[in-house]
Amino acid sequence: MMKNKVLTIMLIMMVAITLVGVIAVVVVTKVGEPTSAESEPSIDEIVKASVEIPEITTNLAGNDFIKISFTIQTDSKKAKEELEKRNFQVQNIIITELSETKAEQLTGKKGKEALQTKIKEEVNKVMQEGQVVKVYITSSILQ
Template sequence: MKNKFLTIMLILLVTITLVGVIALVVILKFSDGQETKEPSIEEVIEASVDIPEITTNLLSNDFIRISFKVQTDSKKAKEELEKRDFQVNNIIIEELSEMKADELQGKKGKELIEGKVKDKVNSLMQEGMVEKVYITSMMIQ
């Protein structure tokens, strides 16, 4: 009697464990596909704003001519960013005026200014967020 009861309990325990493991694998498999979906290029362009060329002086008395494309997370964020264009230009000029020409050289320099612009603009945004800032042209004289 005890052996029969023990066998039934063991079979039930193994069955429940297998069902749980299968359920976990299925849930993880389906959730991964939905979270990692990158936006298409059309969606990126629809949610992006062009910042026209800005010419300003740097801390090192050099001049820079630079333009950006700012990618937001939604169309509402894009509309808000378009209205805040004067604030974005101000942020860019302020950040560049505190930098020297040699700080902007190379990949790290470009990533530095992109990151600063992104962080400062995100602090202004109310309807969404800036996802990425791209430098579309840059010339230091």
């Protein structure tokens, strides 16, 4: 009778140790592989989640004006669909930002990157179904 109890306890402990080992292997395997959110999207995925903003001509803070167009990359198809519906809001954000910007602020890489970052931040404030990942300037003529 005592032998059976010891054998049962040993068997339960072996099963428990094996179960803990299997769980540990699964956790290590899942943590080790990159998820799709961490990996860089392919160019096809970027294009499918991007919205083109047609050329906008507007005055800058001085006497200058700019013709500029953008492509905005979102994080999902749902976000792209929402952004397409919010096109008028995006254009408003762009025109408003540009109206506060002087021509000197848009010359050079740093100025354009600052504009892209500002537009991304402002558009993300109105987004509900996802977010803007990156804003690309696709054409720009400053006069």
